[in-house]
Amino acid sequence: MGANPTSILVTGGAGYIGSVAVERLLRRGERVVVLDNLSRGYADAVPAGAVFIQGDIADRDLLRTLFREHAIQAVVHFAALALVGESVAAPELYYRNNVIGSLTLIEEARAAGLERFVFSSTCAVYGDRNPVPLTEMAATGPINPYGETKLAVERALEWLRRAHGFTYFALRYFNVCGATAERGERHEPETHLIPHVLMAAAGESDAVPVLGDDYPTPDGTCIRDYIHVEDLAEAHILALDAPPEASGPYNVATGRGYSVREVIGAARRITGRPIREKICPRRPGDPPHLVADPKKIQETLGWRPQHDLDSVLRSAWAFKLRQAARQIPK
Numbered sequence: 001m002g003a004n005p006t007s008i009l010v011t012g013g014a015g016y017i018g019s020v021a022v023e024r025l026l027r028r029g030e031r032v033v034v035l036d037n038l039s040r041g042y043a044d045a046v047p048a049g050a051v052f053i054q055g056d057i058a059d060r061d062l063l064r065t066l067f068r069e070h071a072i073q074a075v076v077h078f079a080a081l082a083l084v085g086e087s088v089a090a091p092e093l094y095y096r097n098n099v100i101g102s103l104t105l106i107e108e109a110r111a112a113g114l115e116r117f118v119f120s121s122t123c124a125v126y127g128d129r130n131p132v133p134l135t136e137m138a139a140t141g142p143i144n145p146y147g148e149t150k151l152a153v154e155r156a157l158e159w160l161r162r163a164h165g166f167t168y169f170a171l172r173y174f175n176v177c178g179a180t181a182e183r184g185e186r187h188e189p190e191t192h193l194i195p196h197v198l199m200a201a202a203g204e205s206d207a208v209p210v211l212g213d214d215y216p217t218p219d220g221t222c223i224r225d226y227i228h229v230e231d232l233a234e235a236h237i238l239a240l241d242a243p244p245e246a247s248g249p250y251n252v253a254t255g256r257g258y259s260v261r262e263v264i265g266a267a268r269r270i271t272g273r274p275i276r277e278k279i280c281p282r283r284p285g286d287p288p289h290l291v292a293d294p295k296k297i298q299e300t301l302g303w304r305p306q307h308d309l310d311s312v313l314r315s316a317w318a319f320k321l322r323q324a325a326r327q328i329p330k
């Protein structure tokens with residue numbers, strides 16, 4: 001794909017994961033067009049080498065022009081609303097943005113003759129009664145509208161594959177974290193653990209909220225599978241190169257779980273700061289143990305994570321210190 005005049009469309013490329021994936025695509029010599037409505041992203045997060053178009057994935061006229069003028073050859077679709085609590089409070093917003101928006105994008109991509117679509121899915125598509133580690137065969141059964149909207153798009157993509165031979169890769173991310181030198185998590189509001197841990201380390205909050213310490217796990221706190229955003233970006237590159245027969249859903253995870261307390265302990269060691277915990281009530285719908293079996297992506301796409309929890313925390317802490325020193329925007 002490297003040396004031709006076609007481009008890759010990255011939706012949501014002004015967001016956390018999308019902007020890191022754009023960095024990676026540019027590094028391998030791709031031309032990249034970013035489409036983002038900036039509802040949750042930041043124009044200054046879009047890497048300089050990409051063409052940035054501010055607009056919505058549901059804007060058909062814009063999509064038609066964009067597919068025509070930029071000779072788009074594949075779509076990597078990150079754009080979505082992704083806050084579980086917000087999706088419970090306003091499900092209609094999530095269905096419109098994530099389902100109708102994605103369907104519009106898929107239809108226009110097909111109309112433009114595209115045959116490859118990489119979709120940001122999530123472990124939230126799984127039901128909460130599966131044994132861990134989760135394989136892609138585990139029962140789906142989202143417990144919130146956010147997960148439902150992602151599963152709806154996955155299902156549409158699978159039916160399009162059967163009907164039209166449309167090649168798609170639905171990458172089911174587990175807990176994404178870490179940063180590059182320039183880009184990291186800037187969610188507002190921030191709901192993810194590692195940014196909260198580092199906010200406490202930086203003195204921006206008094207303590208890390210620990211949402212329940214009475215789960216049936218060794219230290220009572222929830223266990224999650226943490227994946228570095230750079231390893232995740234690499235999974236997208238592999239999906240762009242994979243043969244059409246490999247089309248389908250993939251867990252993107254390490255297979256190794258860490259409890260909330262283990263993450264906080266590692267962050268104390270890496271930052272050298274005392275990080276206080278504040279025990280809070282459980283959050284409804286949080287399973288005690290969420291870890292994936294990454295065998296399918298390892299064997300089919302050849303994906304191997306290069307980072308561990310320490311390197312996640314080191315990179316995210318370096319990003320935070322640069323933000324605090326105002327070397328990069330907050």
Ligand SMILES: NC(=O)c1ccc[n+]([C@@H]2O[C@H](COP(=O)([O-])OP(=O)(O)OC[C@H]3O[C@@H](n4cnc5c(N)ncnc54)[C@H](O)[C@@H]3O)[C@@H](O)[C@H]2O)c1
Nearest residue numbers: 012014015016017036037039040041056057079080082176
């Ligand atoms: N962060 C995680 O841990 C995680 C885990 C699983 C899945 N995901 C998925 O990964 C993707 C990226 O997540 P993120 O953490 O980078 O989120 P983010 O909010 O930082 O980025 C999403 C981007 O999409 C843009 N966007 C939203 N709706 C749009 C629309 N209708 N048209 C154009 N742009 C639109 C936003 O402005 C934002 O820049 C999402 O699809 C999310 O569901 C994230």
